Amino acid sequence: MLAAASFGDWVGLLATALFASAQFENPAAQGAAFGGTIAVRLIPALLLGPIAGVFADRFDRRYTMVIVDLLRFVIYLSIPLVPLFGGTPAQTVAWATIATFIGETITLIWIPAKEAAVPNLIPKSQIEVSNQLTLITTYGITPILAALSLAALTAGLQQSGASLPDWAQPIQLALYINAFARLATALVVFFGIKEIGGKSAAREKAAEQSMTRQFLDGWKFIGNTPLVRGLVLGIFGAFGAGGVVIGAAEKFAKSLGAGQAAFYLLFGTIFMGLAIGIGLGPMIVKELSRKRWFGMSIMLASGSVMFLGISIHLSMALFGAIMVGAGAGMAFLSGTTLLYGEIADELRGRTFAVVQIGVRTVLLLAITVSGILVGLGSSRRVDLGLFHIDISATRVLLVVAGAIGIWVGIGAFRQMDDKPGVPVLPDLIGSLRGRPLSPPESFARSGVFVVFEGGEGAGKSTQVTRLAEALKADGRDVVVTREPGATDIGARIRGLVLDRAETPSARAEALLYAADRAHHVATVVRPALGRGAVVISDRYVDSSLAYQGAGRTLPVQEISWLSAWATGGLKPDLVVLLDVDPGVGLTRVDSRGEAADRLESESRAFHERVRYAFLDLAAADPKRYLVLDAARPVEEIAAAVEARLSSLLSPVPAGTAG
Numbered sequence: 105m106l107a108a109a110s111f112g113d114w115v116g117l118l119a120t121a122l123f124a125s126a127q128f129e130n131p132a133a134q135g136a137a138f139g140g141t142i143a144v145r146l147i148p149a150l151l152l153g154p155i156a157g158v159f160a161d162r163f164d165r166r167y168t169m170v171i172v173d174l175l176r177f178v179i180y181l182s183i184p185l186v187p188l189f190g191g192t193p194a195q196t197v198a199w200a201t202i203a204t205f206i207g208e209t210i211t212l213i214w215i216p217a218k219e220a221a222v223p224n225l226i227p228k229s230q231i232e233v234s235n236q237l238t239l240i241t242t243y244g245i246t247p248i249l250a251a252l253s254l255a256a257l258t259a260g261l262q263q264s265g266a267s268l269p270d271w272a273q274p275i276q277l278a279l280y281i282n283a284f285a286r287l288a289t290a291l292v293v294f295f296g297i298k299e300i301g302g303k304s305a306a307r308e309k310a311a312e313q314s315m316t317r318q319f320l321d322g323w324k325f326i327g328n329t330p331l332v333r334g335l336v337l338g339i340f341g342a343f344g345a346g347g348v349v350i351g352a353a354e355k356f357a358k359s360l361g362a363g364q365a366a367f368y369l370l371f372g373t374i375f376m377g378l379a380i381g382i383g384l385g386p387m388i389v390k391e392l393s394r395k396r397w398f399g400m401s402i403m404l405a406s407g408s409v410m411f412l413g414i415s416i417h418l419s420m421a422l423f424g425a426i427m428v429g430a431g432a433g434m435a436f437l438s439g440t441t442l443l444y445g446e447i448a449d450e451l452r453g454r455t456f457a458v459v460q461i462g463v464r465t466v467l468l469l470a471i472t473v474s475g476i477l478v479g480l481g482s483s484r485r486v487d488l489g490l491f492h493i494d495i496s497a498t499r500v501l502l503v504v505a506g507a508i509g510i511w512v513g514i515g516a517f518r519q520m521d522d523k524p525g526v527p528v529l530p531d532l533i534g535s536l537r538g539r540p541l542s543p544p545e546s547f548a549r550s551g552v553f554v555v556f557e558g559g560e561g562a563g564k565s566t567q568v569t570r571l572a573e574a575l576k577a578d579g580r581d582v583v584v585t586r587e588p589g590a591t592d593i594g595a596r597i598r599g600l601v602l603d604r605a606e607t608p609s610a611r612a613e614a615l616l617y618a619a620d621r622a623h624h625v626a627t628v629v630r631p632a633l634g635r636g637a638v639v640i641s642d643r644y645v646d647s648s649l650a651y652q653g654a655g656r657t658l659p660v661q662e663i664s665w666l667s668a669w670a671t672g673g674l675k676p677d678l679v680v681l682l683d684v685d686p687g688v689g690l691t692r693v694d695s696r697g698e699a700a701d702r703l704e705s706e707s708r709a710f711h712e713r714v715r716y717a718f719l720d721l722a723a724a725d726p727k728r729y730l731v732l733d734a735a736r737p738v739e740e741i742a743a744a745v746e747a748r749l750s751s752l753l754s755p756v757p758a759g760t761a762g
């Protein structure tokens with residue numbers, strides 16, 4: 105049904121514009137008639153848009169759609185009939201323009217009614233797929249089909265030499281198709297989709313308010329809800345960037361030294377990118393949070409607009425154009441899916457109405473303003489040795505528009521981020537591999553979590569004991585713990601992983617350490633932190649990254665994801681890394697006179713990899729780490745640790761010191 109409606113829309117758009125321009129001989133008049141009928145479609149959005157959403161929320165959506173479609177059927181059918189009844193070219197164009205205006209005006213009521221009704225027909229989990237189909241059909245297949253049908257009809261007739269009566273010329277036929285597509289939609293909605301009729305209790309209640317109140321409430325909801333505000337602003341940003349590219353495309357193609365063909369190529373490439381973004385986007389990003397995806401897509405589209413601005417060759421520009429399209433397509437898909445899924449039925453019509461007016465206004469403004477701006481100023485050639493670049497108003501405009509778009513994308517991302525605290529890049533990489541990072545589990549944490557890390561024999565146990573004693577002497581609640589083996593289950597796991605008689609596979613080893621950690625964090629660390637204790641752990645996540653990641657050469661990202669999952673994202677406040685040369689550390693361990701365990705018995709190269717992995721982790725997050733040379737005397741190390749920790753600890757209440 106939507107495909108038929110969309111096909112009718114596009115055929116109608118092209119046919120009305122062609123029909124109007126065909127009424128004149130003069131090329132300037134033809135251009136004005138063509139552009140005028142398209143521009144007229146955008147004006148109603150500004151006038152009626154604000155109240156159209158109230159209709160969609162207030163009245164029965166099924167009847168609203170049917171009545172609007174029947175009206176559109178009559179109006180669109182009248183356009184080709186005017187000349188048949190003796191209308192002059194000027195009268196015909198005038199009526200085509202007025203009819204288009206009326207048709208577009210009432211379409212503004214139809215769209216929010218449709219957009220608000222669709223989510224009620226589809227399970228939430230299927231909304232994205234349904235949106236993919238709708239968007240690809242509306243913006244990919246049907247415009248192409250419409251253009252091809254018109255071209256084929258015209259070419260077929262020209263070649264056959266057949267002469268058709270005035271009322272059956274190709275453009276007239278296209279206009280009838282547009283009108284009858286409306287009639288078909290009205291009949292399908294009335295007889296076939298009865299489910300969208302009626303009103304929920306919430307909508308009934310809202311309809312008791314005056315229309316003005318409902319109108320104001322809609323705006324208040326959009327303005328005061330960060331998610332919706334972010335979505336709406338983001339969608340506007342994406343369309344603004346797209347509009348600037350459209351407005352600047354012709355001049356930009358010239359500045360690349362390419363002709364009109366390059367302009368069409370760029371244009372086609374943007375649409376190809378759009379189809380890729382909408383069609384393949386969900387498959388590419390897999391499990392990435394849709395809220396994060398939305399902000400990132402806007403940044404991708406805008407960054408690509410910037411890239412277009414600095415392209416020095418058509419191949420670069422085509423790559424930029426495809427990425428602009430892909431980013432915009434992904435932003436549009438994720439944005440509409442979020443809007444469908446997150447907004448209550450009784451507010452959906454008004455929200456979609458604001459989106460559609462905004463999109464049209466932003467698009468119109470961006471195309472017009474950029475069209476004017478690119479004409480300003482002359483271009484300046486800059487010689488860069490091997491090549492030169494023409495710096496024109498068009499390039500400056502693209503770069504500035506891209507920068508503004510990135511800023512909007514960052515704003516949308518921040519407003520809507522549903523994984524605060526989860527690093528963006530690892531989350532993106534993890535999601536592309538099907539393993540997104542989880543946001544940290546929230547819990548009331550008033551304690552301080554300190555971890556000691558380092559290779560074998562670095563002196564961790566020695567320092568853990570010293571620090572615990574010092575803190576206890578201050579009267580603090582201290583919990584000393586370790587990995588693996590702090591719990592009963594952990595002790596059994598420790599026996600399994602360190603026993604030289606057994607050799608688990610690398611992945612099994614990683615899972616065993618993760619299992620020990622999950623249980624340890626859930627039963628020891630979190631409860632202690634929750635009650636405000638200082639928790640000191642001998643080893644934690646970094647040991648897995650260093651031993652299983654660098655030592656066993658398992659993918660570090662995967663180990664990181666596994667640990668984040670096991671710990672629910674719990675990170676230490678301070679990691680003390682005791683850096684030791686493996687030769688020194690293993691000699692210290694040897695001198696204890698006990699048999700070496702399975703890990704201690706690993707090769708020197710293994711322990712070297714472990715050491716440098718620890719140092720890399722510390723270098724990547726210096727605020728959280730204290731790196732100390734483990735060859736220093738025990739007392740010096742202990743003093744350095746206490747000094748660093750003092751800034752993290754709250755003062756001990758008077759009278760509790762031991």
Ligand SMILES: Nc1ncnc2c1ncn2[C@@H]1O[C@H](COP(=O)(O)OP(=O)(O)OP(=O)(O)O)[C@@H](O)[C@H]1O
Pocket residue numbers: 558559560561562563564565566567692693696734735736737738741
């Ligand atoms: N700073 C130091 N200088 C010299 N020897 C030290 C120092 N710190 C600890 N030692 C000694 O090194 C040996 C190993 O120390 P400790 O058990 O504290 O290290 P560890 O890092 O916990 O070892 P493991 O990795 O086996 O758990 C012990 O005999 C300890 O007395």
Ligand SMILES: Cc1cn([C@H]2C[C@H](O)[C@@H](COP(=O)(O)O)O2)c(=O)[nH]c1=O
Pocket residue numbers: 560587588617642643644645647648649651652703704
């Ligand atoms: C937590 C953790 C530890 N290991 C290794 C490191 C050591 O060789 C042993 C633990 O024994 P120690 O008493 O600390 O010397 O296990 C590991 O490989 N992965 C880990 O996650």
